[in-house]
Amino acid sequence: MLLFLFSILGSLTGLQVKATESGDQETYSIITSSDYAPFEFTDNKGELVGIDIEILEAIAEEEGFEIEYKLMPFSSGLQALESNQADGMIAAMGITDERKNSFDFSDPYFEVGSMFAVKKDSSFESLEDLEGQMVATKIGSQGADIANRLQEEYGYKITTFEDSVNMYQDVIAGNSQAVIEDYPVMAYAAKTGAVDLRLIGEEIDQLPLGFAVNKGQNPELLEKFNAGLAKLKESGQYDEIINRYVGDEVEAMDKSFIGQFVANFPALMKGLGKTVIVTILSLLIAFILGIILGLFNSSSNKLLSTISSFYIDIMRGLPLLVLAFFIYFGVPQMTGMKFSNMTAGVLTLGLNAAAYIAEIVRGGIQSIAKGQMEAGRSLGLTRKTTLRKIVLPQALKIMIPSFVNQLIITLKDTSVLSVIGLVELTQTGRIIIARTYQSGSMWLIVGMIYVVIITILSKLSNRLEKELRV
Numbered sequence: 001m002l003l004f005l006f007s008i009l010g011s012l013t014g015l016q017v018k019a020t021e022s023g024d025q026e027t028y029s030i031i032t033s034s035d036y037a038p039f040e041f042t043d044n045k046g047e048l049v050g051i052d053i054e055i056l057e058a059i060a061e062e063e064g065f066e067i068e069y070k071l072m073p074f075s076s077g078l079q080a081l082e083s084n085q086a087d088g089m090i091a092a093m094g095i096t097d098e099r100k101n102s103f104d105f106s107d108p109y110f111e112v113g114s115m116f117a118v119k120k121d122s123s124f125e126s127l128e129d130l131e132g133q134m135v136a137t138k139i140g141s142q143g144a145d146i147a148n149r150l151q152e153e154y155g156y157k158i159t160t161f162e163d164s165v166n167m168y169q170d171v172i173a174g175n176s177q178a179v180i181e182d183y184p185v186m187a188y189a190a191k192t193g194a195v196d197l198r199l200i201g202e203e204i205d206q207l208p209l210g211f212a213v214n215k216g217q218n219p220e221l222l223e224k225f226n227a228g229l230a231k232l233k234e235s236g237q238y239d240e241i242i243n244r245y246v247g248d249e250v251e252a253m254d255k256s257f258i259g260q261f262v263a264n265f266p267a268l269m270k271g272l273g274k275t276v277i278v279t280i281l282s283l284l285i286a287f288i289l290g291i292i293l294g295l296f297n298s299s300s301n302k303l304l305s306t307i308s309s310f311y312i313d314i315m316r317g318l319p320l321l322v323l324a325f326f327i328y329f330g331v332p333q334m335t336g337m338k339f340s341n342m343t344a345g346v347l348t349l350g351l352n353a354a355a356y357i358a359e360i361v362r363g364g365i366q367s368i369a370k371g372q373m374e375a376g377r378s379l380g381l382t383r384k385t386t387l388r389k390i391v392l393p394q395a396l397k398i399m400i401p402s403f404v405n406q407l408i409i410t411l412k413d414t415s416v417l418s419v420i421g422l423v424e425l426t427q428t429g430r431i432i433i434a435r436t437y438q439s440g441s442m443w444l445i446v447g448m449i450y451v452v453i454i455t456i457l458s459k460l461s462n463r464l465e466k467e468l469r470v
Contacts, residue, residue, distance in 0.1 A: 027066040028221055030056065031077040031089040034423065035434035038188040038245035039092040042423075042431050046267035051184070052090045054241045055109055056211070059228030065221075072341065072421025078102075080421075083333050087218050088225075092182075094142070094207040102215055106225045108208030110242075114143040115183045115204065117190070117197040119171060124178065127201050131155035133177040136167045143180035146204050165439050168195045184246050191246075193255065194437040257441045264432050264442075271428025272449060278345050278424060279411045285350030286357050286410070293354060294361025308358060315355035320416045324348040328420040345417040353410050360402040364395035404461035408454050425449065 032040045040050040060067050070086050081089045095105045118124045135156045137144040147158055159176055161167040170176045183203045189195045211225045232238040296308035328344035415426035429446040433439045
């Protein structure tokens, strides 16, 4: 039954991605991130840009193929590429011996080293000045490895963070006196004015970046990438792209609250639209399946009630994150059936919410006095007719507040789907913060949007409830 739903929804959305023929040009599905400026990120219009993106698109134009992007976090992208969910991946991926065991790489298209930075108004001029000071690093990064290696030599202390935003904020707040990060990332943040930092020292341990395909897969795509890259370098277009992101052409941004809201309004509305669409599609599945299961659970037929109870117990006990990973990564590996992140997200929320709606329906039916059913039967009505004509209309009035509450929960649960690359409202906020580092103002803006939408839904629910009571 679930596999049938998967195939139907996949065909309805038309979002399954694979290499296809588009006229005379082949289309490749490419995994990338959207929160790692200046390599790949979304601008204030919600458009995907960056060094990696412009290089890849210039190569595609040169070599005559088209691109379908699949946006997801780096770690999820690696899993998706290994499970053949896409043809290739470009996401500032360092070419290491360990990764060569799983992926085939193109010729290097960029080299990245790490650098230390301090606040603009600080007195630190060299790494020797950091003795006894605190240095912020990001867990698992090349910069963290370098900082640990050089710690004894320069005598500084180390503190770690999960992401660049908090790492930079710790330095700006004065808790740490320096930070280490990939040079292009830090240079872009400093040039745009997103963070008030100044680079010190030299670039350390340059690591080549490459375009990757799954081991033994798509050799023709690698050949096209390498051939196109060589042509870009020969024509000078490669240098033009690089200069736009780490050269003198980088423009400063408006960091004020109003400036952030106005500049990122199109991207935020795009994310909100995706949130609303996923919520509506999910609830369509949830209502259809949930009402059926709710009726099963209220049935005197033990088989039907057992089926319903089993489904409800499974879905209520399964974390949304696990369900999302299973549908998006697990099902394709087990069956070969691939889904877009949109399809997987809708199924995840829909199947989960169906269990709760089933319980709402069961509770609504059981809240109606048994005498109502007995009265209908005494008038000669069948159980089915009594349920449809007498019990359900009364139960519906009781269930409406719970239905709206489930709608609100599902709307907020869309934020979980960012792990499979769905760029809804919350993920849009994260992406903007990754580019601007203005976490305080952006989370306030995102929170206000959620509050407005949910308040409107609550008011509509109250109005509808009053109308039905008349």
